[in-house]
Amino acid sequence: MNKPSIPKGTRDFLPVEMVRRNYIxxxxxxxxxxxxxxxxxxxxxxxxxxxxGKYGEEGDQLIFKILDRGEKLANRLESLKNPNQGEKNAxxxxxxxALRYDLTVPFARYVVQHQNEISFPFKRYQIQPVWRADRPxxxxxxxxxxxDADVVGTDSILCEIEIVQMIDEILDLLRIEDFTIKxxxxxxxxxxxxxxxxxxxxxxxxVALDKLDxxxxxxxxxxxxxxxxxxxxxxxxxxxxxxxxxxxxxxxxISDILSKSPIGLKGVEEIRFIMDHIADxxxxxxxxxxxxxxxxxxxxxxxxIFEVIANQASVGSICGGGRYDNxxxxxxxxxxxxxxxxxxxxxxxxxxxxxxxFPELEEETPQILFVNFGxxxxxxxxxxxQKVRAQGINSELYPTAAKLKKQxxxxxxxxxxxxxxVGSDEINSGTIRIKEMTTGNQSEVSIDxxxxxxxx
Amino acid sequence: MNKPSIPKGTRDFLPVEMVRRNYIxxxxxxxxxxxxxxxxxxxxxxxxxxxxGKYGEEGDQLIFKILDRGEKLANRLESLKNPNQGEKNAxxxxxxxALRYDLTVPFARYVVQHQNEISFPFKRYQIQPVWRADRPxxxxxxxxxxxDADVVGTDSILCEIEIVQMIDEILDLLRIEDFTIKxxxxxxxxxxxxxxxxxxxxxxxxVALDKLDxxxxxxxxxxxxxxxxxxxxxxxxxxxxxxxxxxxxxxxxISDILSKSPIGLKGVEEIRFIMDHIADxxxxxxxxxxxxxxxxxxxxxxxxIFEVIANQASVGSICGGGRYDNxxxxxxxxxxxxxxxxxxxxxxxxxxxxxxxFPELEEETPQILFVNFGxxxxxxxxxxxQKVRAQGINSELYPTAAKLKKQxxxxxxxxxxxxxxVGSDEINSGTIRIKEMTTGNQSEVSIDxxxxxxxx
Numbered sequence: 008m009n010k011p012s013i014p015k016g017t018r019d020f021l022p023v024e025m026v027r028r029n030y031i032x033x034x035x036x037x038x039x040x041x042x043x044x045x046x047x048x049x050x051x052x053x054x055x056x057x058x059x060g061k062y063g064e065e066g067d068q069l070i071f072k073i074l075d076r077g078e079k080l081a082n083r084l085e086s087l088k089n090p091n092q093g094e095k096n097a098x099x100x101x102x103x104x105a106l107r108y109d110l111t112v113p114f115a116r117y118v119v120q121h122q123n124e125i126s127f128p129f130k131r132y133q134i135q136p137v138w139r140a141d142r143p144x145x146x147x148x149x150x151x152x153x154x155d156a157d158v159v160g161t162d163s164i165l166c167e168i169e170i171v172q173m174i175d176e177i178l179d180l181l182r183i184e185d186f187t188i189k190x191x192x193x194x195x196x197x198x199x200x201x202x203x204x205x206x207x208x209x210x211x212x213x214v215a216l217d218k219l220d221x222x223x224x225x226x227x228x229x230x231x232x233x234x235x236x237x238x239x240x241x242x243x244x245x246x247x248x249x250x251x252x253x254x255x256x257x258x259x260x261i262s263d264i265l266s267k268s269p270i271g272l273k274g275v276e277e278i279r280f281i282m283d284h285i286a287d288x289x290x291x292x293x294x295x296x297x298x299x300x301x302x303x304x305x306x307x308x309x310x311x312i313f314e315v316i317a318n319q320a321s322v323g324s325i326c327g328g329g330r331y332d333n334x335x336x337x338x339x340x341x342x343x344x345x346x347x348x349x350x351x352x353x354x355x356x357x358x359x360x361x362x363x364x365f366p367e368l369e370e371e372t373p374q375i376l377f378v379n380f381g382x383x384x385x386x387x388x389x390x391x392x393q394k395v396r397a398q399g400i401n402s403e404l405y406p407t408a409a410k411l412k413k414q415x416x417x418x419x420x421x422x423x424x425x426x427x428x429v430g431s432d433e434i435n436s437g438t439i440r441i442k443e444m445t446t447g448n449q450s451e452v453s454i455d456x457x458x459x460x461x462x463x
Numbered sequence: 464m465n466k467p468s469i470p471k472g473t474r475d476f477l478p479v480e481m482v483r484r485n486y487i488x489x490x491x492x493x494x495x496x497x498x499x500x501x502x503x504x505x506x507x508x509x510x511x512x513x514x515x516g517k518y519g520e521e522g523d524q525l526i527f528k529i530l531d532r533g534e535k536l537a538n539r540l541e542s543l544k545n546p547n548q549g550e551k552n553a554x555x556x557x558x559x560x561a562l563r564y565d566l567t568v569p570f571a572r573y574v575v576q577h578q579n580e581i582s583f584p585f586k587r588y589q590i591q592p593v594w595r596a597d598r599p600x601x602x603x604x605x606x607x608x609x610x611d612a613d614v615v616g617t618d619s620i621l622c623e624i625e626i627v628q629m630i631d632e633i634l635d636l637l638r639i640e641d642f643t644i645k646x647x648x649x650x651x652x653x654x655x656x657x658x659x660x661x662x663x664x665x666x667x668x669x670v671a672l673d674k675l676d677x678x679x680x681x682x683x684x685x686x687x688x689x690x691x692x693x694x695x696x697x698x699x700x701x702x703x704x705x706x707x708x709x710x711x712x713x714x715x716x717i718s719d720i721l722s723k724s725p726i727g728l729k730g731v732e733e734i735r736f737i738m739d740h741i742a743d744x745x746x747x748x749x750x751x752x753x754x755x756x757x758x759x760x761x762x763x764x765x766x767x768i769f770e771v772i773a774n775q776a777s778v779g780s781i782c783g784g785g786r787y788d789n790x791x792x793x794x795x796x797x798x799x800x801x802x803x804x805x806x807x808x809x810x811x812x813x814x815x816x817x818x819x820x821f822p823e824l825e826e827e828t829p830q831i832l833f834v835n836f837g838x839x840x841x842x843x844x845x846x847x848x849q850k851v852r853a854q855g856i857n858s859e860l861y862p863t864a865a866k867l868k869k870q871x872x873x874x875x876x877x878x879x880x881x882x883x884x885v886g887s888d889e890i891n892s893g894t895i896r897i898k899e900m901t902t903g904n905q906s907e908v909s910i911d912x913x914x915x916x917x918x919x
Contacts, residue, residue: 017506050473163862
């Protein structure tokens with residue numbers, strides 16, 4: 008028999024990892040709450056129609072689809088036999104449900120579905136796993152947790168400011184010292200497509216620019232060529248690569264480039280609003296940087312876009328988000344603008360591990376292990392155990408009368424503070440012999456003494 | 464456009480529901496921890512081979528399978544065209560991964576896979592959703608949370624006692640007054656199959672008996688007939704339906720029936736051990752009842768089996784579990800006995816709702832809503848907001864300068880304690896006008912006063 012294993016790109020979590028993961032989730036959750044966000048959850052499975060078309064063509068391919076069942080499946084398989092039926096779309100024919108790809112689209116669906124149960128502006132947070140059939144690699148998993156906060160029902164740029172503050176506060180609490188919040192605006196990208204005369208190629212330009220970090224300037228140029236952007240237009244794009252200087256200088260340069268595009272200038276104005284307010288309010292640790300090449304691949308963004316990089320770490324972006332003006336429109340509810348941010352808990356975990364930033368985290372330490380000397384003693388210990396547990400003390404009776412050494416090893420490896428040794432002598436005298444695990448010191452105490460000791 | 468919706472049998476959770484669900488999870492988690500269980504998590508997706516064959520034939524059909532992708536899928540579809548290829552197994556041919564059906568089998572897989580990273584006996588808890596393509600109905604969902612605690616690496620019946628105590632404590636903390644822990648033992652069922660001369664039909668007898676609650680005695684008899692159990696054997700089964708009296712009387716009756724089956728008597732002995740110890744230790748609220756017709760449909764149980772019913776509620780069992788001696792054996796690790804319990808958080812939610820048992824649960828109440836009177840005021844409020852949030856106070860600035868009434872409605876519906884009104888007068892005087900939302904009382908305070916007020 009082969010050793011059992013789990014699907015590529017997924018992970019098991021040991022108790023020690025759980026404690027660390029919960030530390031990350033709890034930190035994020037506390038800040039979300041403080042900023043007025045309320046928790047919701049949505050199902051792991053969504054209707055496939057809810058998800059397709061929202062993440063670009065590449066994204067659609069990466070959605071995990073759940074096979075239909077029973078009669079429905081039989082009918083679908085039958086129809087696949089029709090030679091006119093292209094098998095290219097088999098995935099979409101055989102499946103009506105799929106695993107969620109992110110939390111934003113399910114949230115938009117949720118807002119429309121529950122519009123009469125919630126009051127706007129609606130601020131929600133959501134911490135759940137998502138699934139993507141991406142090629143697994145360092146920092147990229149097929150199942151990973153997103154921690155999202157979104158405000159919908161207002162187009163106020165004050166929300167963007169709040170998001171920058173939350174990112175700063177969360178990553179500061181997680182003790183990450185050096186990180187950059189990259190900021191751009193889809194309207195700026197639209198403006199660029201406009202002024203270079205490639206309005207219809209906005210999506211292509213977006214996708215290409217988004218890869219600048221990975222494939223460099225030459226790569227982006229090649230990508231633009233491949234996507235049919237004219238050489239003349241590509242020449243017009245190039246000045247973007249050399250935008251530099253501090254925030255106000257960068258904004259000035261892009262304003263010049265976009266001077267003939269009203270939408271582009273509106274985007275610049277939004278960036279300026281955010282940058283100015285944040286400069287005024289100050290940040291704990293974050294560097295906020297306007298990056299005109301930041302594009303983010305997702306179709307649904309229409310305004311500000313964010314991405315956060317831990318500068319000393321090697322895992323790529325740990326947080327991203329942006330404003331979407333039309334996302335709920337796809338589900339039949341128009342004019343509901345929203346903006347949100349998503350923290351990648353798994354990448355943050357990798358950053359904290361890589362940079363050795365986890366604090367000492369003690370899950371409630373197990374306190375007392377009652378050693379098992381046999382049936383009669385165990386029966387007696389069950390009553391003692393009942394008394395200490397009634398005081399909320401995390402404690403156990405070793406389940407069998409194994410050798411003392413084995414039981415002590417167990418107490419050691421699990422981190423118990425005390426071993427309680429109760430043999431026939433102790434039963435007769437109504438006492439408990441305890442051994443302090445770290446020092447090895449032994450003493451004889453009453454049950455009340457033991458409870459007081461642990462509580463000290 | 465149709466109103467968007469979610470797959471049948473799945474649910475969205477609103478903030479108010481999340482608070483209640485977290486109350487259940489936190490209560491269960493606290494008791495698990497106190498009894499020495501450590502948290503783990505496993506992926507939502509398992510290899511299909513890990514899951515199939517563990518839940519009986521009916522269970523296998525209810526596993527949600529994830530469609531293969533790309534070339535693999537193309538090849539599989541090709542092979543389906545082969546007319547010799549029965550389409551009955553299409554699901555298994557087109558999929559290599561599936562959503563977990565419970566937490567026990569993934570845990571067994573986990574134990575084998577990580578056997579060198581954990582120390583035995585290993586006590587773990589795990590709170591995660593599972594998925595079953597069951598027909599949705601009251602109290603039965605296609606996505607639901609299980610809260611499991613298991614001990615593996617020991618066959619000590621002391622663990623069963625601990626499980627009974629945990630059930631009692633958890634449901635008592637959740638304020639359920641009237642509930643029964645039903646106890647049986649697979650060895651008893653094996654003994655019954657033996658003494659009625661239908662050893663090979665153990666599984667059929669188990670499945671039939673398991674339905675007694677739903678289909679009654681006549682139904683069970685019909686089910687046994689359908690499953691090919693002889694009339695003579697069925698006559699021998701019937702006395703089981705009339706076992707009655709208190710625990711010791713029931714145990715006596717079944718001992719008589721099983722007097723010629725050593726394995727059956729061993730099962731009775733285990734039941735007696737648990738019942739006697741629990742009688743000695745006492746329970747807070749639970750009634751512990753030996754029920755020879757309790758069978759539980761899952762293939763992997765070999766010893767004690769449990770099921771818990773909230774007697775005043777209408778949702779079926781809220782908790783179940785049992786001992787499995789060979790579960791890790793399937794994955795290549797022999798002689799690792801385990802026993803576990805699974806709480807159905809969703810059914811418990813339904814019970815608490817139906818019986819109106821949820822306490823007043825306050826998520827950290829939002830404290831201060833800063834009213835938005837326009838750009839200049841908002842800019843000023845951002846700084847005040849920064850100060851109160853720095854003190855950990857849950858607060859917000861309304862994102863737009865909407866009508867005062869609208870902003871106040873928002874403060875009301877979200878449950879803010881104070882509205883803070885800062886117009887040009889207040890900016891000039893460096894004060895904040897606050898309105899206490901419940902009383903309507905207004906006063907003018909400094910930022911420090913406000914912080915102190917909230918903290919009181």
